[in-house]
Amino acid sequence: METATVNTNFKSEEYFINMGPQHPATHGVLRLLLTIDGEVIKKVEPDLGYIHRSIEKMCERNSYQQIIHLTDRLDYLSSHINNEAVCLAVENALGVEIPERAKVVRTIIGELTRIASHCLWWGVLGMDVGALTTYFYGFRDREMINDIFEETCGARLTMNYSLPGGLMFDIHPNFISRVKAFITHFRSKLPEYDTLLTNNVIFQKRTKGVGVLSKEAAISYGASGPVGRASGYSCDVRKHHPYSALNKVTFKEILKTEGDTFARYQVRIEEMWESLSIIEQLIDNIPEGNFQVATDAVIKLPKGEFYQKVETARGELGVFIISTGTKNPYRLKFRSPGLSNLSLLNHIAVGGKVGDLVASMATLDLVIPDIDR
Amino acid sequence: MNISLTLSEKTHELLSAIMPPSVASIVEMILIAVVYLTFFAIAGLFLVLLERKVAARFQLRLGPNRVGFQGWFQTVADALKLVSKELTGTVKADKFLYNLAPYFVIITALMALAVIPFAGYFQAFDINIGVLFIIALSSIGVIGILLAGWGSNNKFAMIGAMRSGVQTISYELSVGLSLLTMILITGSLQFSEIVEVQRNGWLIVQGHIPAVLAFMIYMIAGTAETNRAPFDLVEAESELGAGFHTEYSGMKFAYFFLAEFINMFIIASIAVTVFFGAYLSPFGITESLPWLGLFWFLAKALVLLFLMMWFRWTFPRLRIDQLLTLEWKYLLPLNLMNIVLMAVVVWLKLTIQF
Numbered sequence: 001m002e003t004a005t006v007n008t009n010f011k012s013e014e015y016f017i018n019m020g021p022q023h024p025a026t027h028g029v030l031r032l033l034l035t036i037d038g039e040v041i042k043k044v045e046p047d048l049g050y051i052h053r054s055i056e057k058m059c060e061r062n063s064y065q066q067i068i069h070l071t072d073r074l075d076y077l078s079s080h081i082n083n084e085a086v087c088l089a090v091e092n093a094l095g096v097e098i099p100e101r102a103k104v105v106r107t108i109i110g111e112l113t114r115i116a117s118h119c120l121w122w123g124v125l126g127m128d129v130g131a132l133t134t135y136f137y138g139f140r141d142r143e144m145i146n147d148i149f150e151e152t153c154g155a156r157l158t159m160n161y162s163l164p165g166g167l168m169f170d171i172h173p174n175f176i177s178r179v180k181a182f183i184t185h186f187r188s189k190l191p192e193y194d195t196l197l198t199n200n201v202i203f204q205k206r207t208k209g210v211g212v213l214s215k216e217a218a219i220s221y222g223a224s225g226p227v228g229r230a231s232g233y234s235c236d237v238r239k240h241h242p243y244s245a246l247n248k249v250t251f252k253e254i255l256k257t258e259g260d261t262f263a264r265y266q267v268r269i270e271e272m273w274e275s276l277s278i279i280e281q282l283i284d285n286i287p288e289g290n291f292q293v294a295t296d297a298v299i300k301l302p303k304g305e306f307y308q309k310v311e312t313a314r315g316e317l318g319v320f321i322i323s324t325g326t327k328n329p330y331r332l333k334f335r336s337p338g339l340s341n342l343s344l345l346n347h348i349a350v351g352g353k354v355g356d357l358v359a360s361m362a363t364l365d366l367v368i369p370d371i372d373r
Numbered sequence: 374m375n376i377s378l379t380l381s382e383k384t385h386e387l388l389s390a391i392m393p394p395s396v397a398s399i400v401e402m403i404l405i406a407v408v409y410l411t412f413f414a415i416a417g418l419f420l421v422l423l424e425r426k427v428a429a430r431f432q433l434r435l436g437p438n439r440v441g442f443q444g445w446f447q448t449v450a451d452a453l454k455l456v457s458k459e460l461t462g463t464v465k466a467d468k469f470l471y472n473l474a475p476y477f478v479i480i481t482a483l484m485a486l487a488v489i490p491f492a493g494y495f496q497a498f499d500i501n502i503g504v505l506f507i508i509a510l511s512s513i514g515v516i517g518i519l520l521a522g523w524g525s526n527n528k529f530a531m532i533g534a535m536r537s538g539v540q541t542i543s544y545e546l547s548v549g550l551s552l553l554t555m556i557l558i559t560g561s562l563q564f565s566e567i568v569e570v571q572r573n574g575w576l577i578v579q580g581h582i583p584a585v586l587a588f589m590i591y592m593i594a595g596t597a598e599t600n601r602a603p604f605d606l607v608e609a610e611s612e613l614g615a616g617f618h619t620e621y622s623g624m625k626f627a628y629f630f631l632a633e634f635i636n637m638f639i640i641a642s643i644a645v646t647v648f649f650g651a652y653l654s655p656f657g658i659t660e661s662l663p664w665l666g667l668f669w670f671l672a673k674a675l676v677l678l679f680l681m682m683w684f685r686w687t688f689p690r691l692r693i694d695q696l697l698t699l700e701w702k703y704l705l706p707l708n709l710m711n712i713v714l715m716a717v718v719v720w721l722k723l724t725i726q727f
Contacts, residue, residue: 017528025611039532039693128611130602130690136432196687202603203689354532355692358612 013037021050025128025358028368032345039353044346048372055373059332064090064164064299067332072158074334075370077117078312080109080149083162088243089308089319090164093301100245100287102166107245108179108282109152109161110310111275115186116145117313118268118275121365125265126197128362129206129355134197141189144182148175164299166292179283183276190272198269207262211348211360214259221347222340225315226267227364231259237311249281261356264363298327314338314365338370381494405497409486413635418448420634423675424682431686455630458623463526466620470524475621475628477517482635485510489642490564492652492666503564504556507643508549511598514636515541518600518607518617521629525620533616536693537607540597543700544604547594550708554587554715555580555647558724568651573726575650581725583715588648590708595640596681597696599633603688604696611690641677642670649673 020031029050035043055074059067064086071086072079084106091098119142126134146156151172153161161168197203213223218231228235236253238246254270256263301323309318315337322331341364349357384404388397425437425447438444462471485507487498500506515537522534556562558580559570570576577584597604608616618629645651650673652666659665691699718724 015528017532024614038535126689130605130609130611131688132428133432133686136434140433197689200687200689202691202695205695206689206692353692353694354612355606355609355690 011037014042019357020047025361026368027124027366030342030366030368030371034354034357036354039355041349041352041354041357044349044357046342046345050372051369052372053369056332056334060329063327064301064329067329068163069160071334072160073369074336074373075312075314075317075338075367076157077120077367078113078314078317079155079157079159080106080113080161081310081312082317083160084110084244085308085310085312085317085319087162087164088310089306089321090299090301092308093304093306093321093323094164094295094299096165096293096295098166098293099290101289102291103245104248104282104286105167105171105291106162107249108279108286109149109159110244111278112145112148112179112182113159114313115272115275116142117365118272119145121268121313121362122193122197125359125362128358129203131197131200131203134193137189137192137196141186144178144185148178148182151175151178163292165295166290168292170291171286176283176286179279183280183283186272186276190269190276193269198265204262206355206359207265207363208258208260210261210352210356211363212258212260213344213348215257217344217347218259221344223315223344224337224340225311225313225365226254226264226271227315227341227344229254230256230263230267230363232257235316237309237316241309243308243310245282246278249278251278261360261363268363268365300325300327301329309335312337314367314370315341334373336370336373338364338366338368342366342371409483409497413483413486416638417631417634418452420638420678421451421630422448423678424634424685427679427682428686431683452627455623455627460625461620461622463620466526467524470520471620472524472625474517474521474524475625475632477520478514478632479517479628481510481514481517482632482639485639486635488564489639490568490646490651491642491670493663495667496565499563499565501561501563504552504562504567504647507639508545508552511548511636511639512541512545514632517632521621522617525617527620529613529615530617530619533607533609533613533619536609537600537617539693540600540604540606540696543697544594544597544704547590547700547704547708548598550705550712551587551591551594552643552647554583554708554712557712557715557719558584564646564651567647568653571650571653572657575648575653577648579724579726580715580718581723583711583718584648586707586711587715588644590704590711591644591648592677592680594700594704595644596684597700599636599640599681601633601637601681602685603691605685605690606693606696609690637678637681638674641674641681644677645670645673 014035014037017034017036018031019034020026021029026032031047031050033045033047034041055070058070067086068083071082074082119138123135123138149159150156152175153159153169213231215232218228218233223231223233224235232255234253234255239253251274254267254274256267301321303323303325306321307318309316317337318335320333320335321329324330345361345364348360385401388400428434429437437447440447440450488500488503488506490496518537519534522530555576558576559567561567577588600607618626621629652670654660654665654669
């Protein structure tokens with residue numbers, strides 16, 4: 001019996017390459033089916049499912065407090081912001097107002113998470129375009145943030161700091177001084193990032209005009225976060241739908257119009273400056289008082305549908321809960337930024353070279369567990 | 374009297390006294406081969422260690438200071454690991470070509486070492502077409518890479534090999550032409566004569582502007598020819614996994630690895646010989662101590678090696694079309710104009726001599 005299917009859309013000089021599931025540039029178990037002619041990309045087909053863990057299904061089985069512990073395993077580089085998203089959804093559904101102190105600390109930790117994530121992204125991006133040194137510089141700065149997290153809540157990566165009703169613990173006595181020390185440190189190191197990579201001629205040649213995404217395409221593919229903003233699409237959830245303490249701070253939404261790989265790079269670099277300024281505005285004004293309000297041991301959401309979105313380091317994360325009034329959700333759906341950003345990879349990569357694909361994929365900042373839930 | 378000359382004459386006399394001349398010359402050849410192989414192995418190990426240390430300084434790494442005193446045993450551990458690893462291979466690979474490939478790469482690197490004048494008489498093979506010989510040899514190495522890519526039956530390896538083909542063959546031109554520019558001053562292709570000309574000033578000084586240009590072109594093209602960053606598209610670990618040597622393990626991989634470092638050393642050695650007076654000391658300060666020649670040679674080579682490592686740990690990688698654009702649209706025309714400029718300089722006797 002004939003089992004092999006012959007795709008007639010291929011020319012004889014084109015060939016397939018499996019980039020992944022284990023490949024240095026996919027940063028996780030993502031498989032890309034590339035159709036290449038020489039070095040020119042003809043088609044990119046992402047193949048997902050290699051680390052699928054049914055997290056959404058598991059959420060339906062768990063209580064709302066337990067769900068928090070699953071969310072940080074999604075986008076593990078924005079774990080705190082993921083926690084916050086579910087907490088906000090639950091709090092809004094319950095109509096609970098959490099203390100100001102918790103709001104401010106959540107925002108500070110969220111911005112620290114964003115910086116840590118961007119540091120890692122920057123290091124890895126450098127590695128993807130062949131500059132290995134960036135990796136270590138990014139990690140050096142990220143390490144300071146991880147230390148702060150470790151002291152605050154005991155975890156360095158998969159944090160569980162938020163819970164419905166506020167925070168799990170109060171901040172550590174060293175928290176404020178360490179965050180301030182980090183800001184001073186990072187303000188002196190960020191220009192180093194520019195010296196090493198941003199201003200490098202080879203890097204600019206590799207990224208400018210590469211992987212261009214128009215504003216229309218960005219909107220139609222559902223791009224969010226720095227990917228959308230680099231194409232001129234104003235989509236910062238922190239600006240349009242402020243949550244926690246974000247309405248108390250002033251910050252710029254970084255917008256670029258080029259939509260190429262370099263623009264996406266610049267947006268993230270400039271975002272790190274903005275995040276630093278957000279933290280600076282809040283760190284001296286953490287209100288005194290309680291850090292949580294008491295909630296029931298078994299949270300039961302009222303009947304209905306609830307949606308909450310937040311801005312993670314990668315873009316808009318939405319949490320959609322359908323509740324039937326029981327102690328666990330009837331259905332819980334995450335709208336992850338990575339999935340829609342991955343969907344536009346074919347759009348921006350076709351016609352480019354293999355090297356371009358790696359560079360533009362790096363600026364999409366994919367975290368595979370976030371895509372493969 | 375030069376110490377290396379004394380040593381070789383003494384050995385020659387000793388061997389001639391106890392065996393017939395034909396046997397003696399064969400034994401001498403074997404001895405020289407052993408000396409060079411030892412040099413090859415030690416230089417390879419040292420360069421690996423140096424690269425690790427340079428990388429550590431650039432990248433805030435702590436690792437290479439841990440094994441033995443200041444990490445000096447690190448490469449010994451590395452070498453032991455590589456030797457003891459299993460030699461794996463792919464089932465559907467072209468076994469013959471797959472196994473042959475590393476030898477092409479390593480043998481060319483070894484052969485090229487023979488003509489380099491390390492010190493006064495520390496040169497195994499002083500032929501009158503030394504420069505030509507080295508250029509010819511360096512183009513054989515690419516065959517090894519092409520065979521490795523083809524023989525592995527792996528698409529990533531194949532892309533790496535195709536890249537290697539276009540890259541090495543293109544940059545070969547620039548290396549050759551920039552060396553040719555310097556040959557215009559020396560009027561000889563023999564390395565020992567090229568060195569002698571520099572007693573009146575290093576060639577980079579004698580040839581001033583065109584020589585500096587030629588040196589810059591040579592260093593760029595030389596880095597590209599050794600497949601090192603920012604021209605490491607042949608390996609391109611983030612794009613192709615490991616490029617042409619994806620399917621090689623253990624000692625076979627080590628051959629490629631070692632050859633890369635030795636090639637780097639050869640590129641630096643040729644630059645030292647052709648631009649910086651080889652084993653001659655600056656301003657002849659140690660002219661009365663010719664055995665210091667090796668020291669000066671290695672010191673100058675190390676500076677250039679450091680430069681190449683500096684490139685590697687700071688620059689991102691070029692894309693294949695940019696790599697070819699750089700060579701064919703910029704370096705090659707510049708090189709051709711530079712040759713004319715150098716010819717004018719030599720013709721009008723504008724060279725600087727002390």
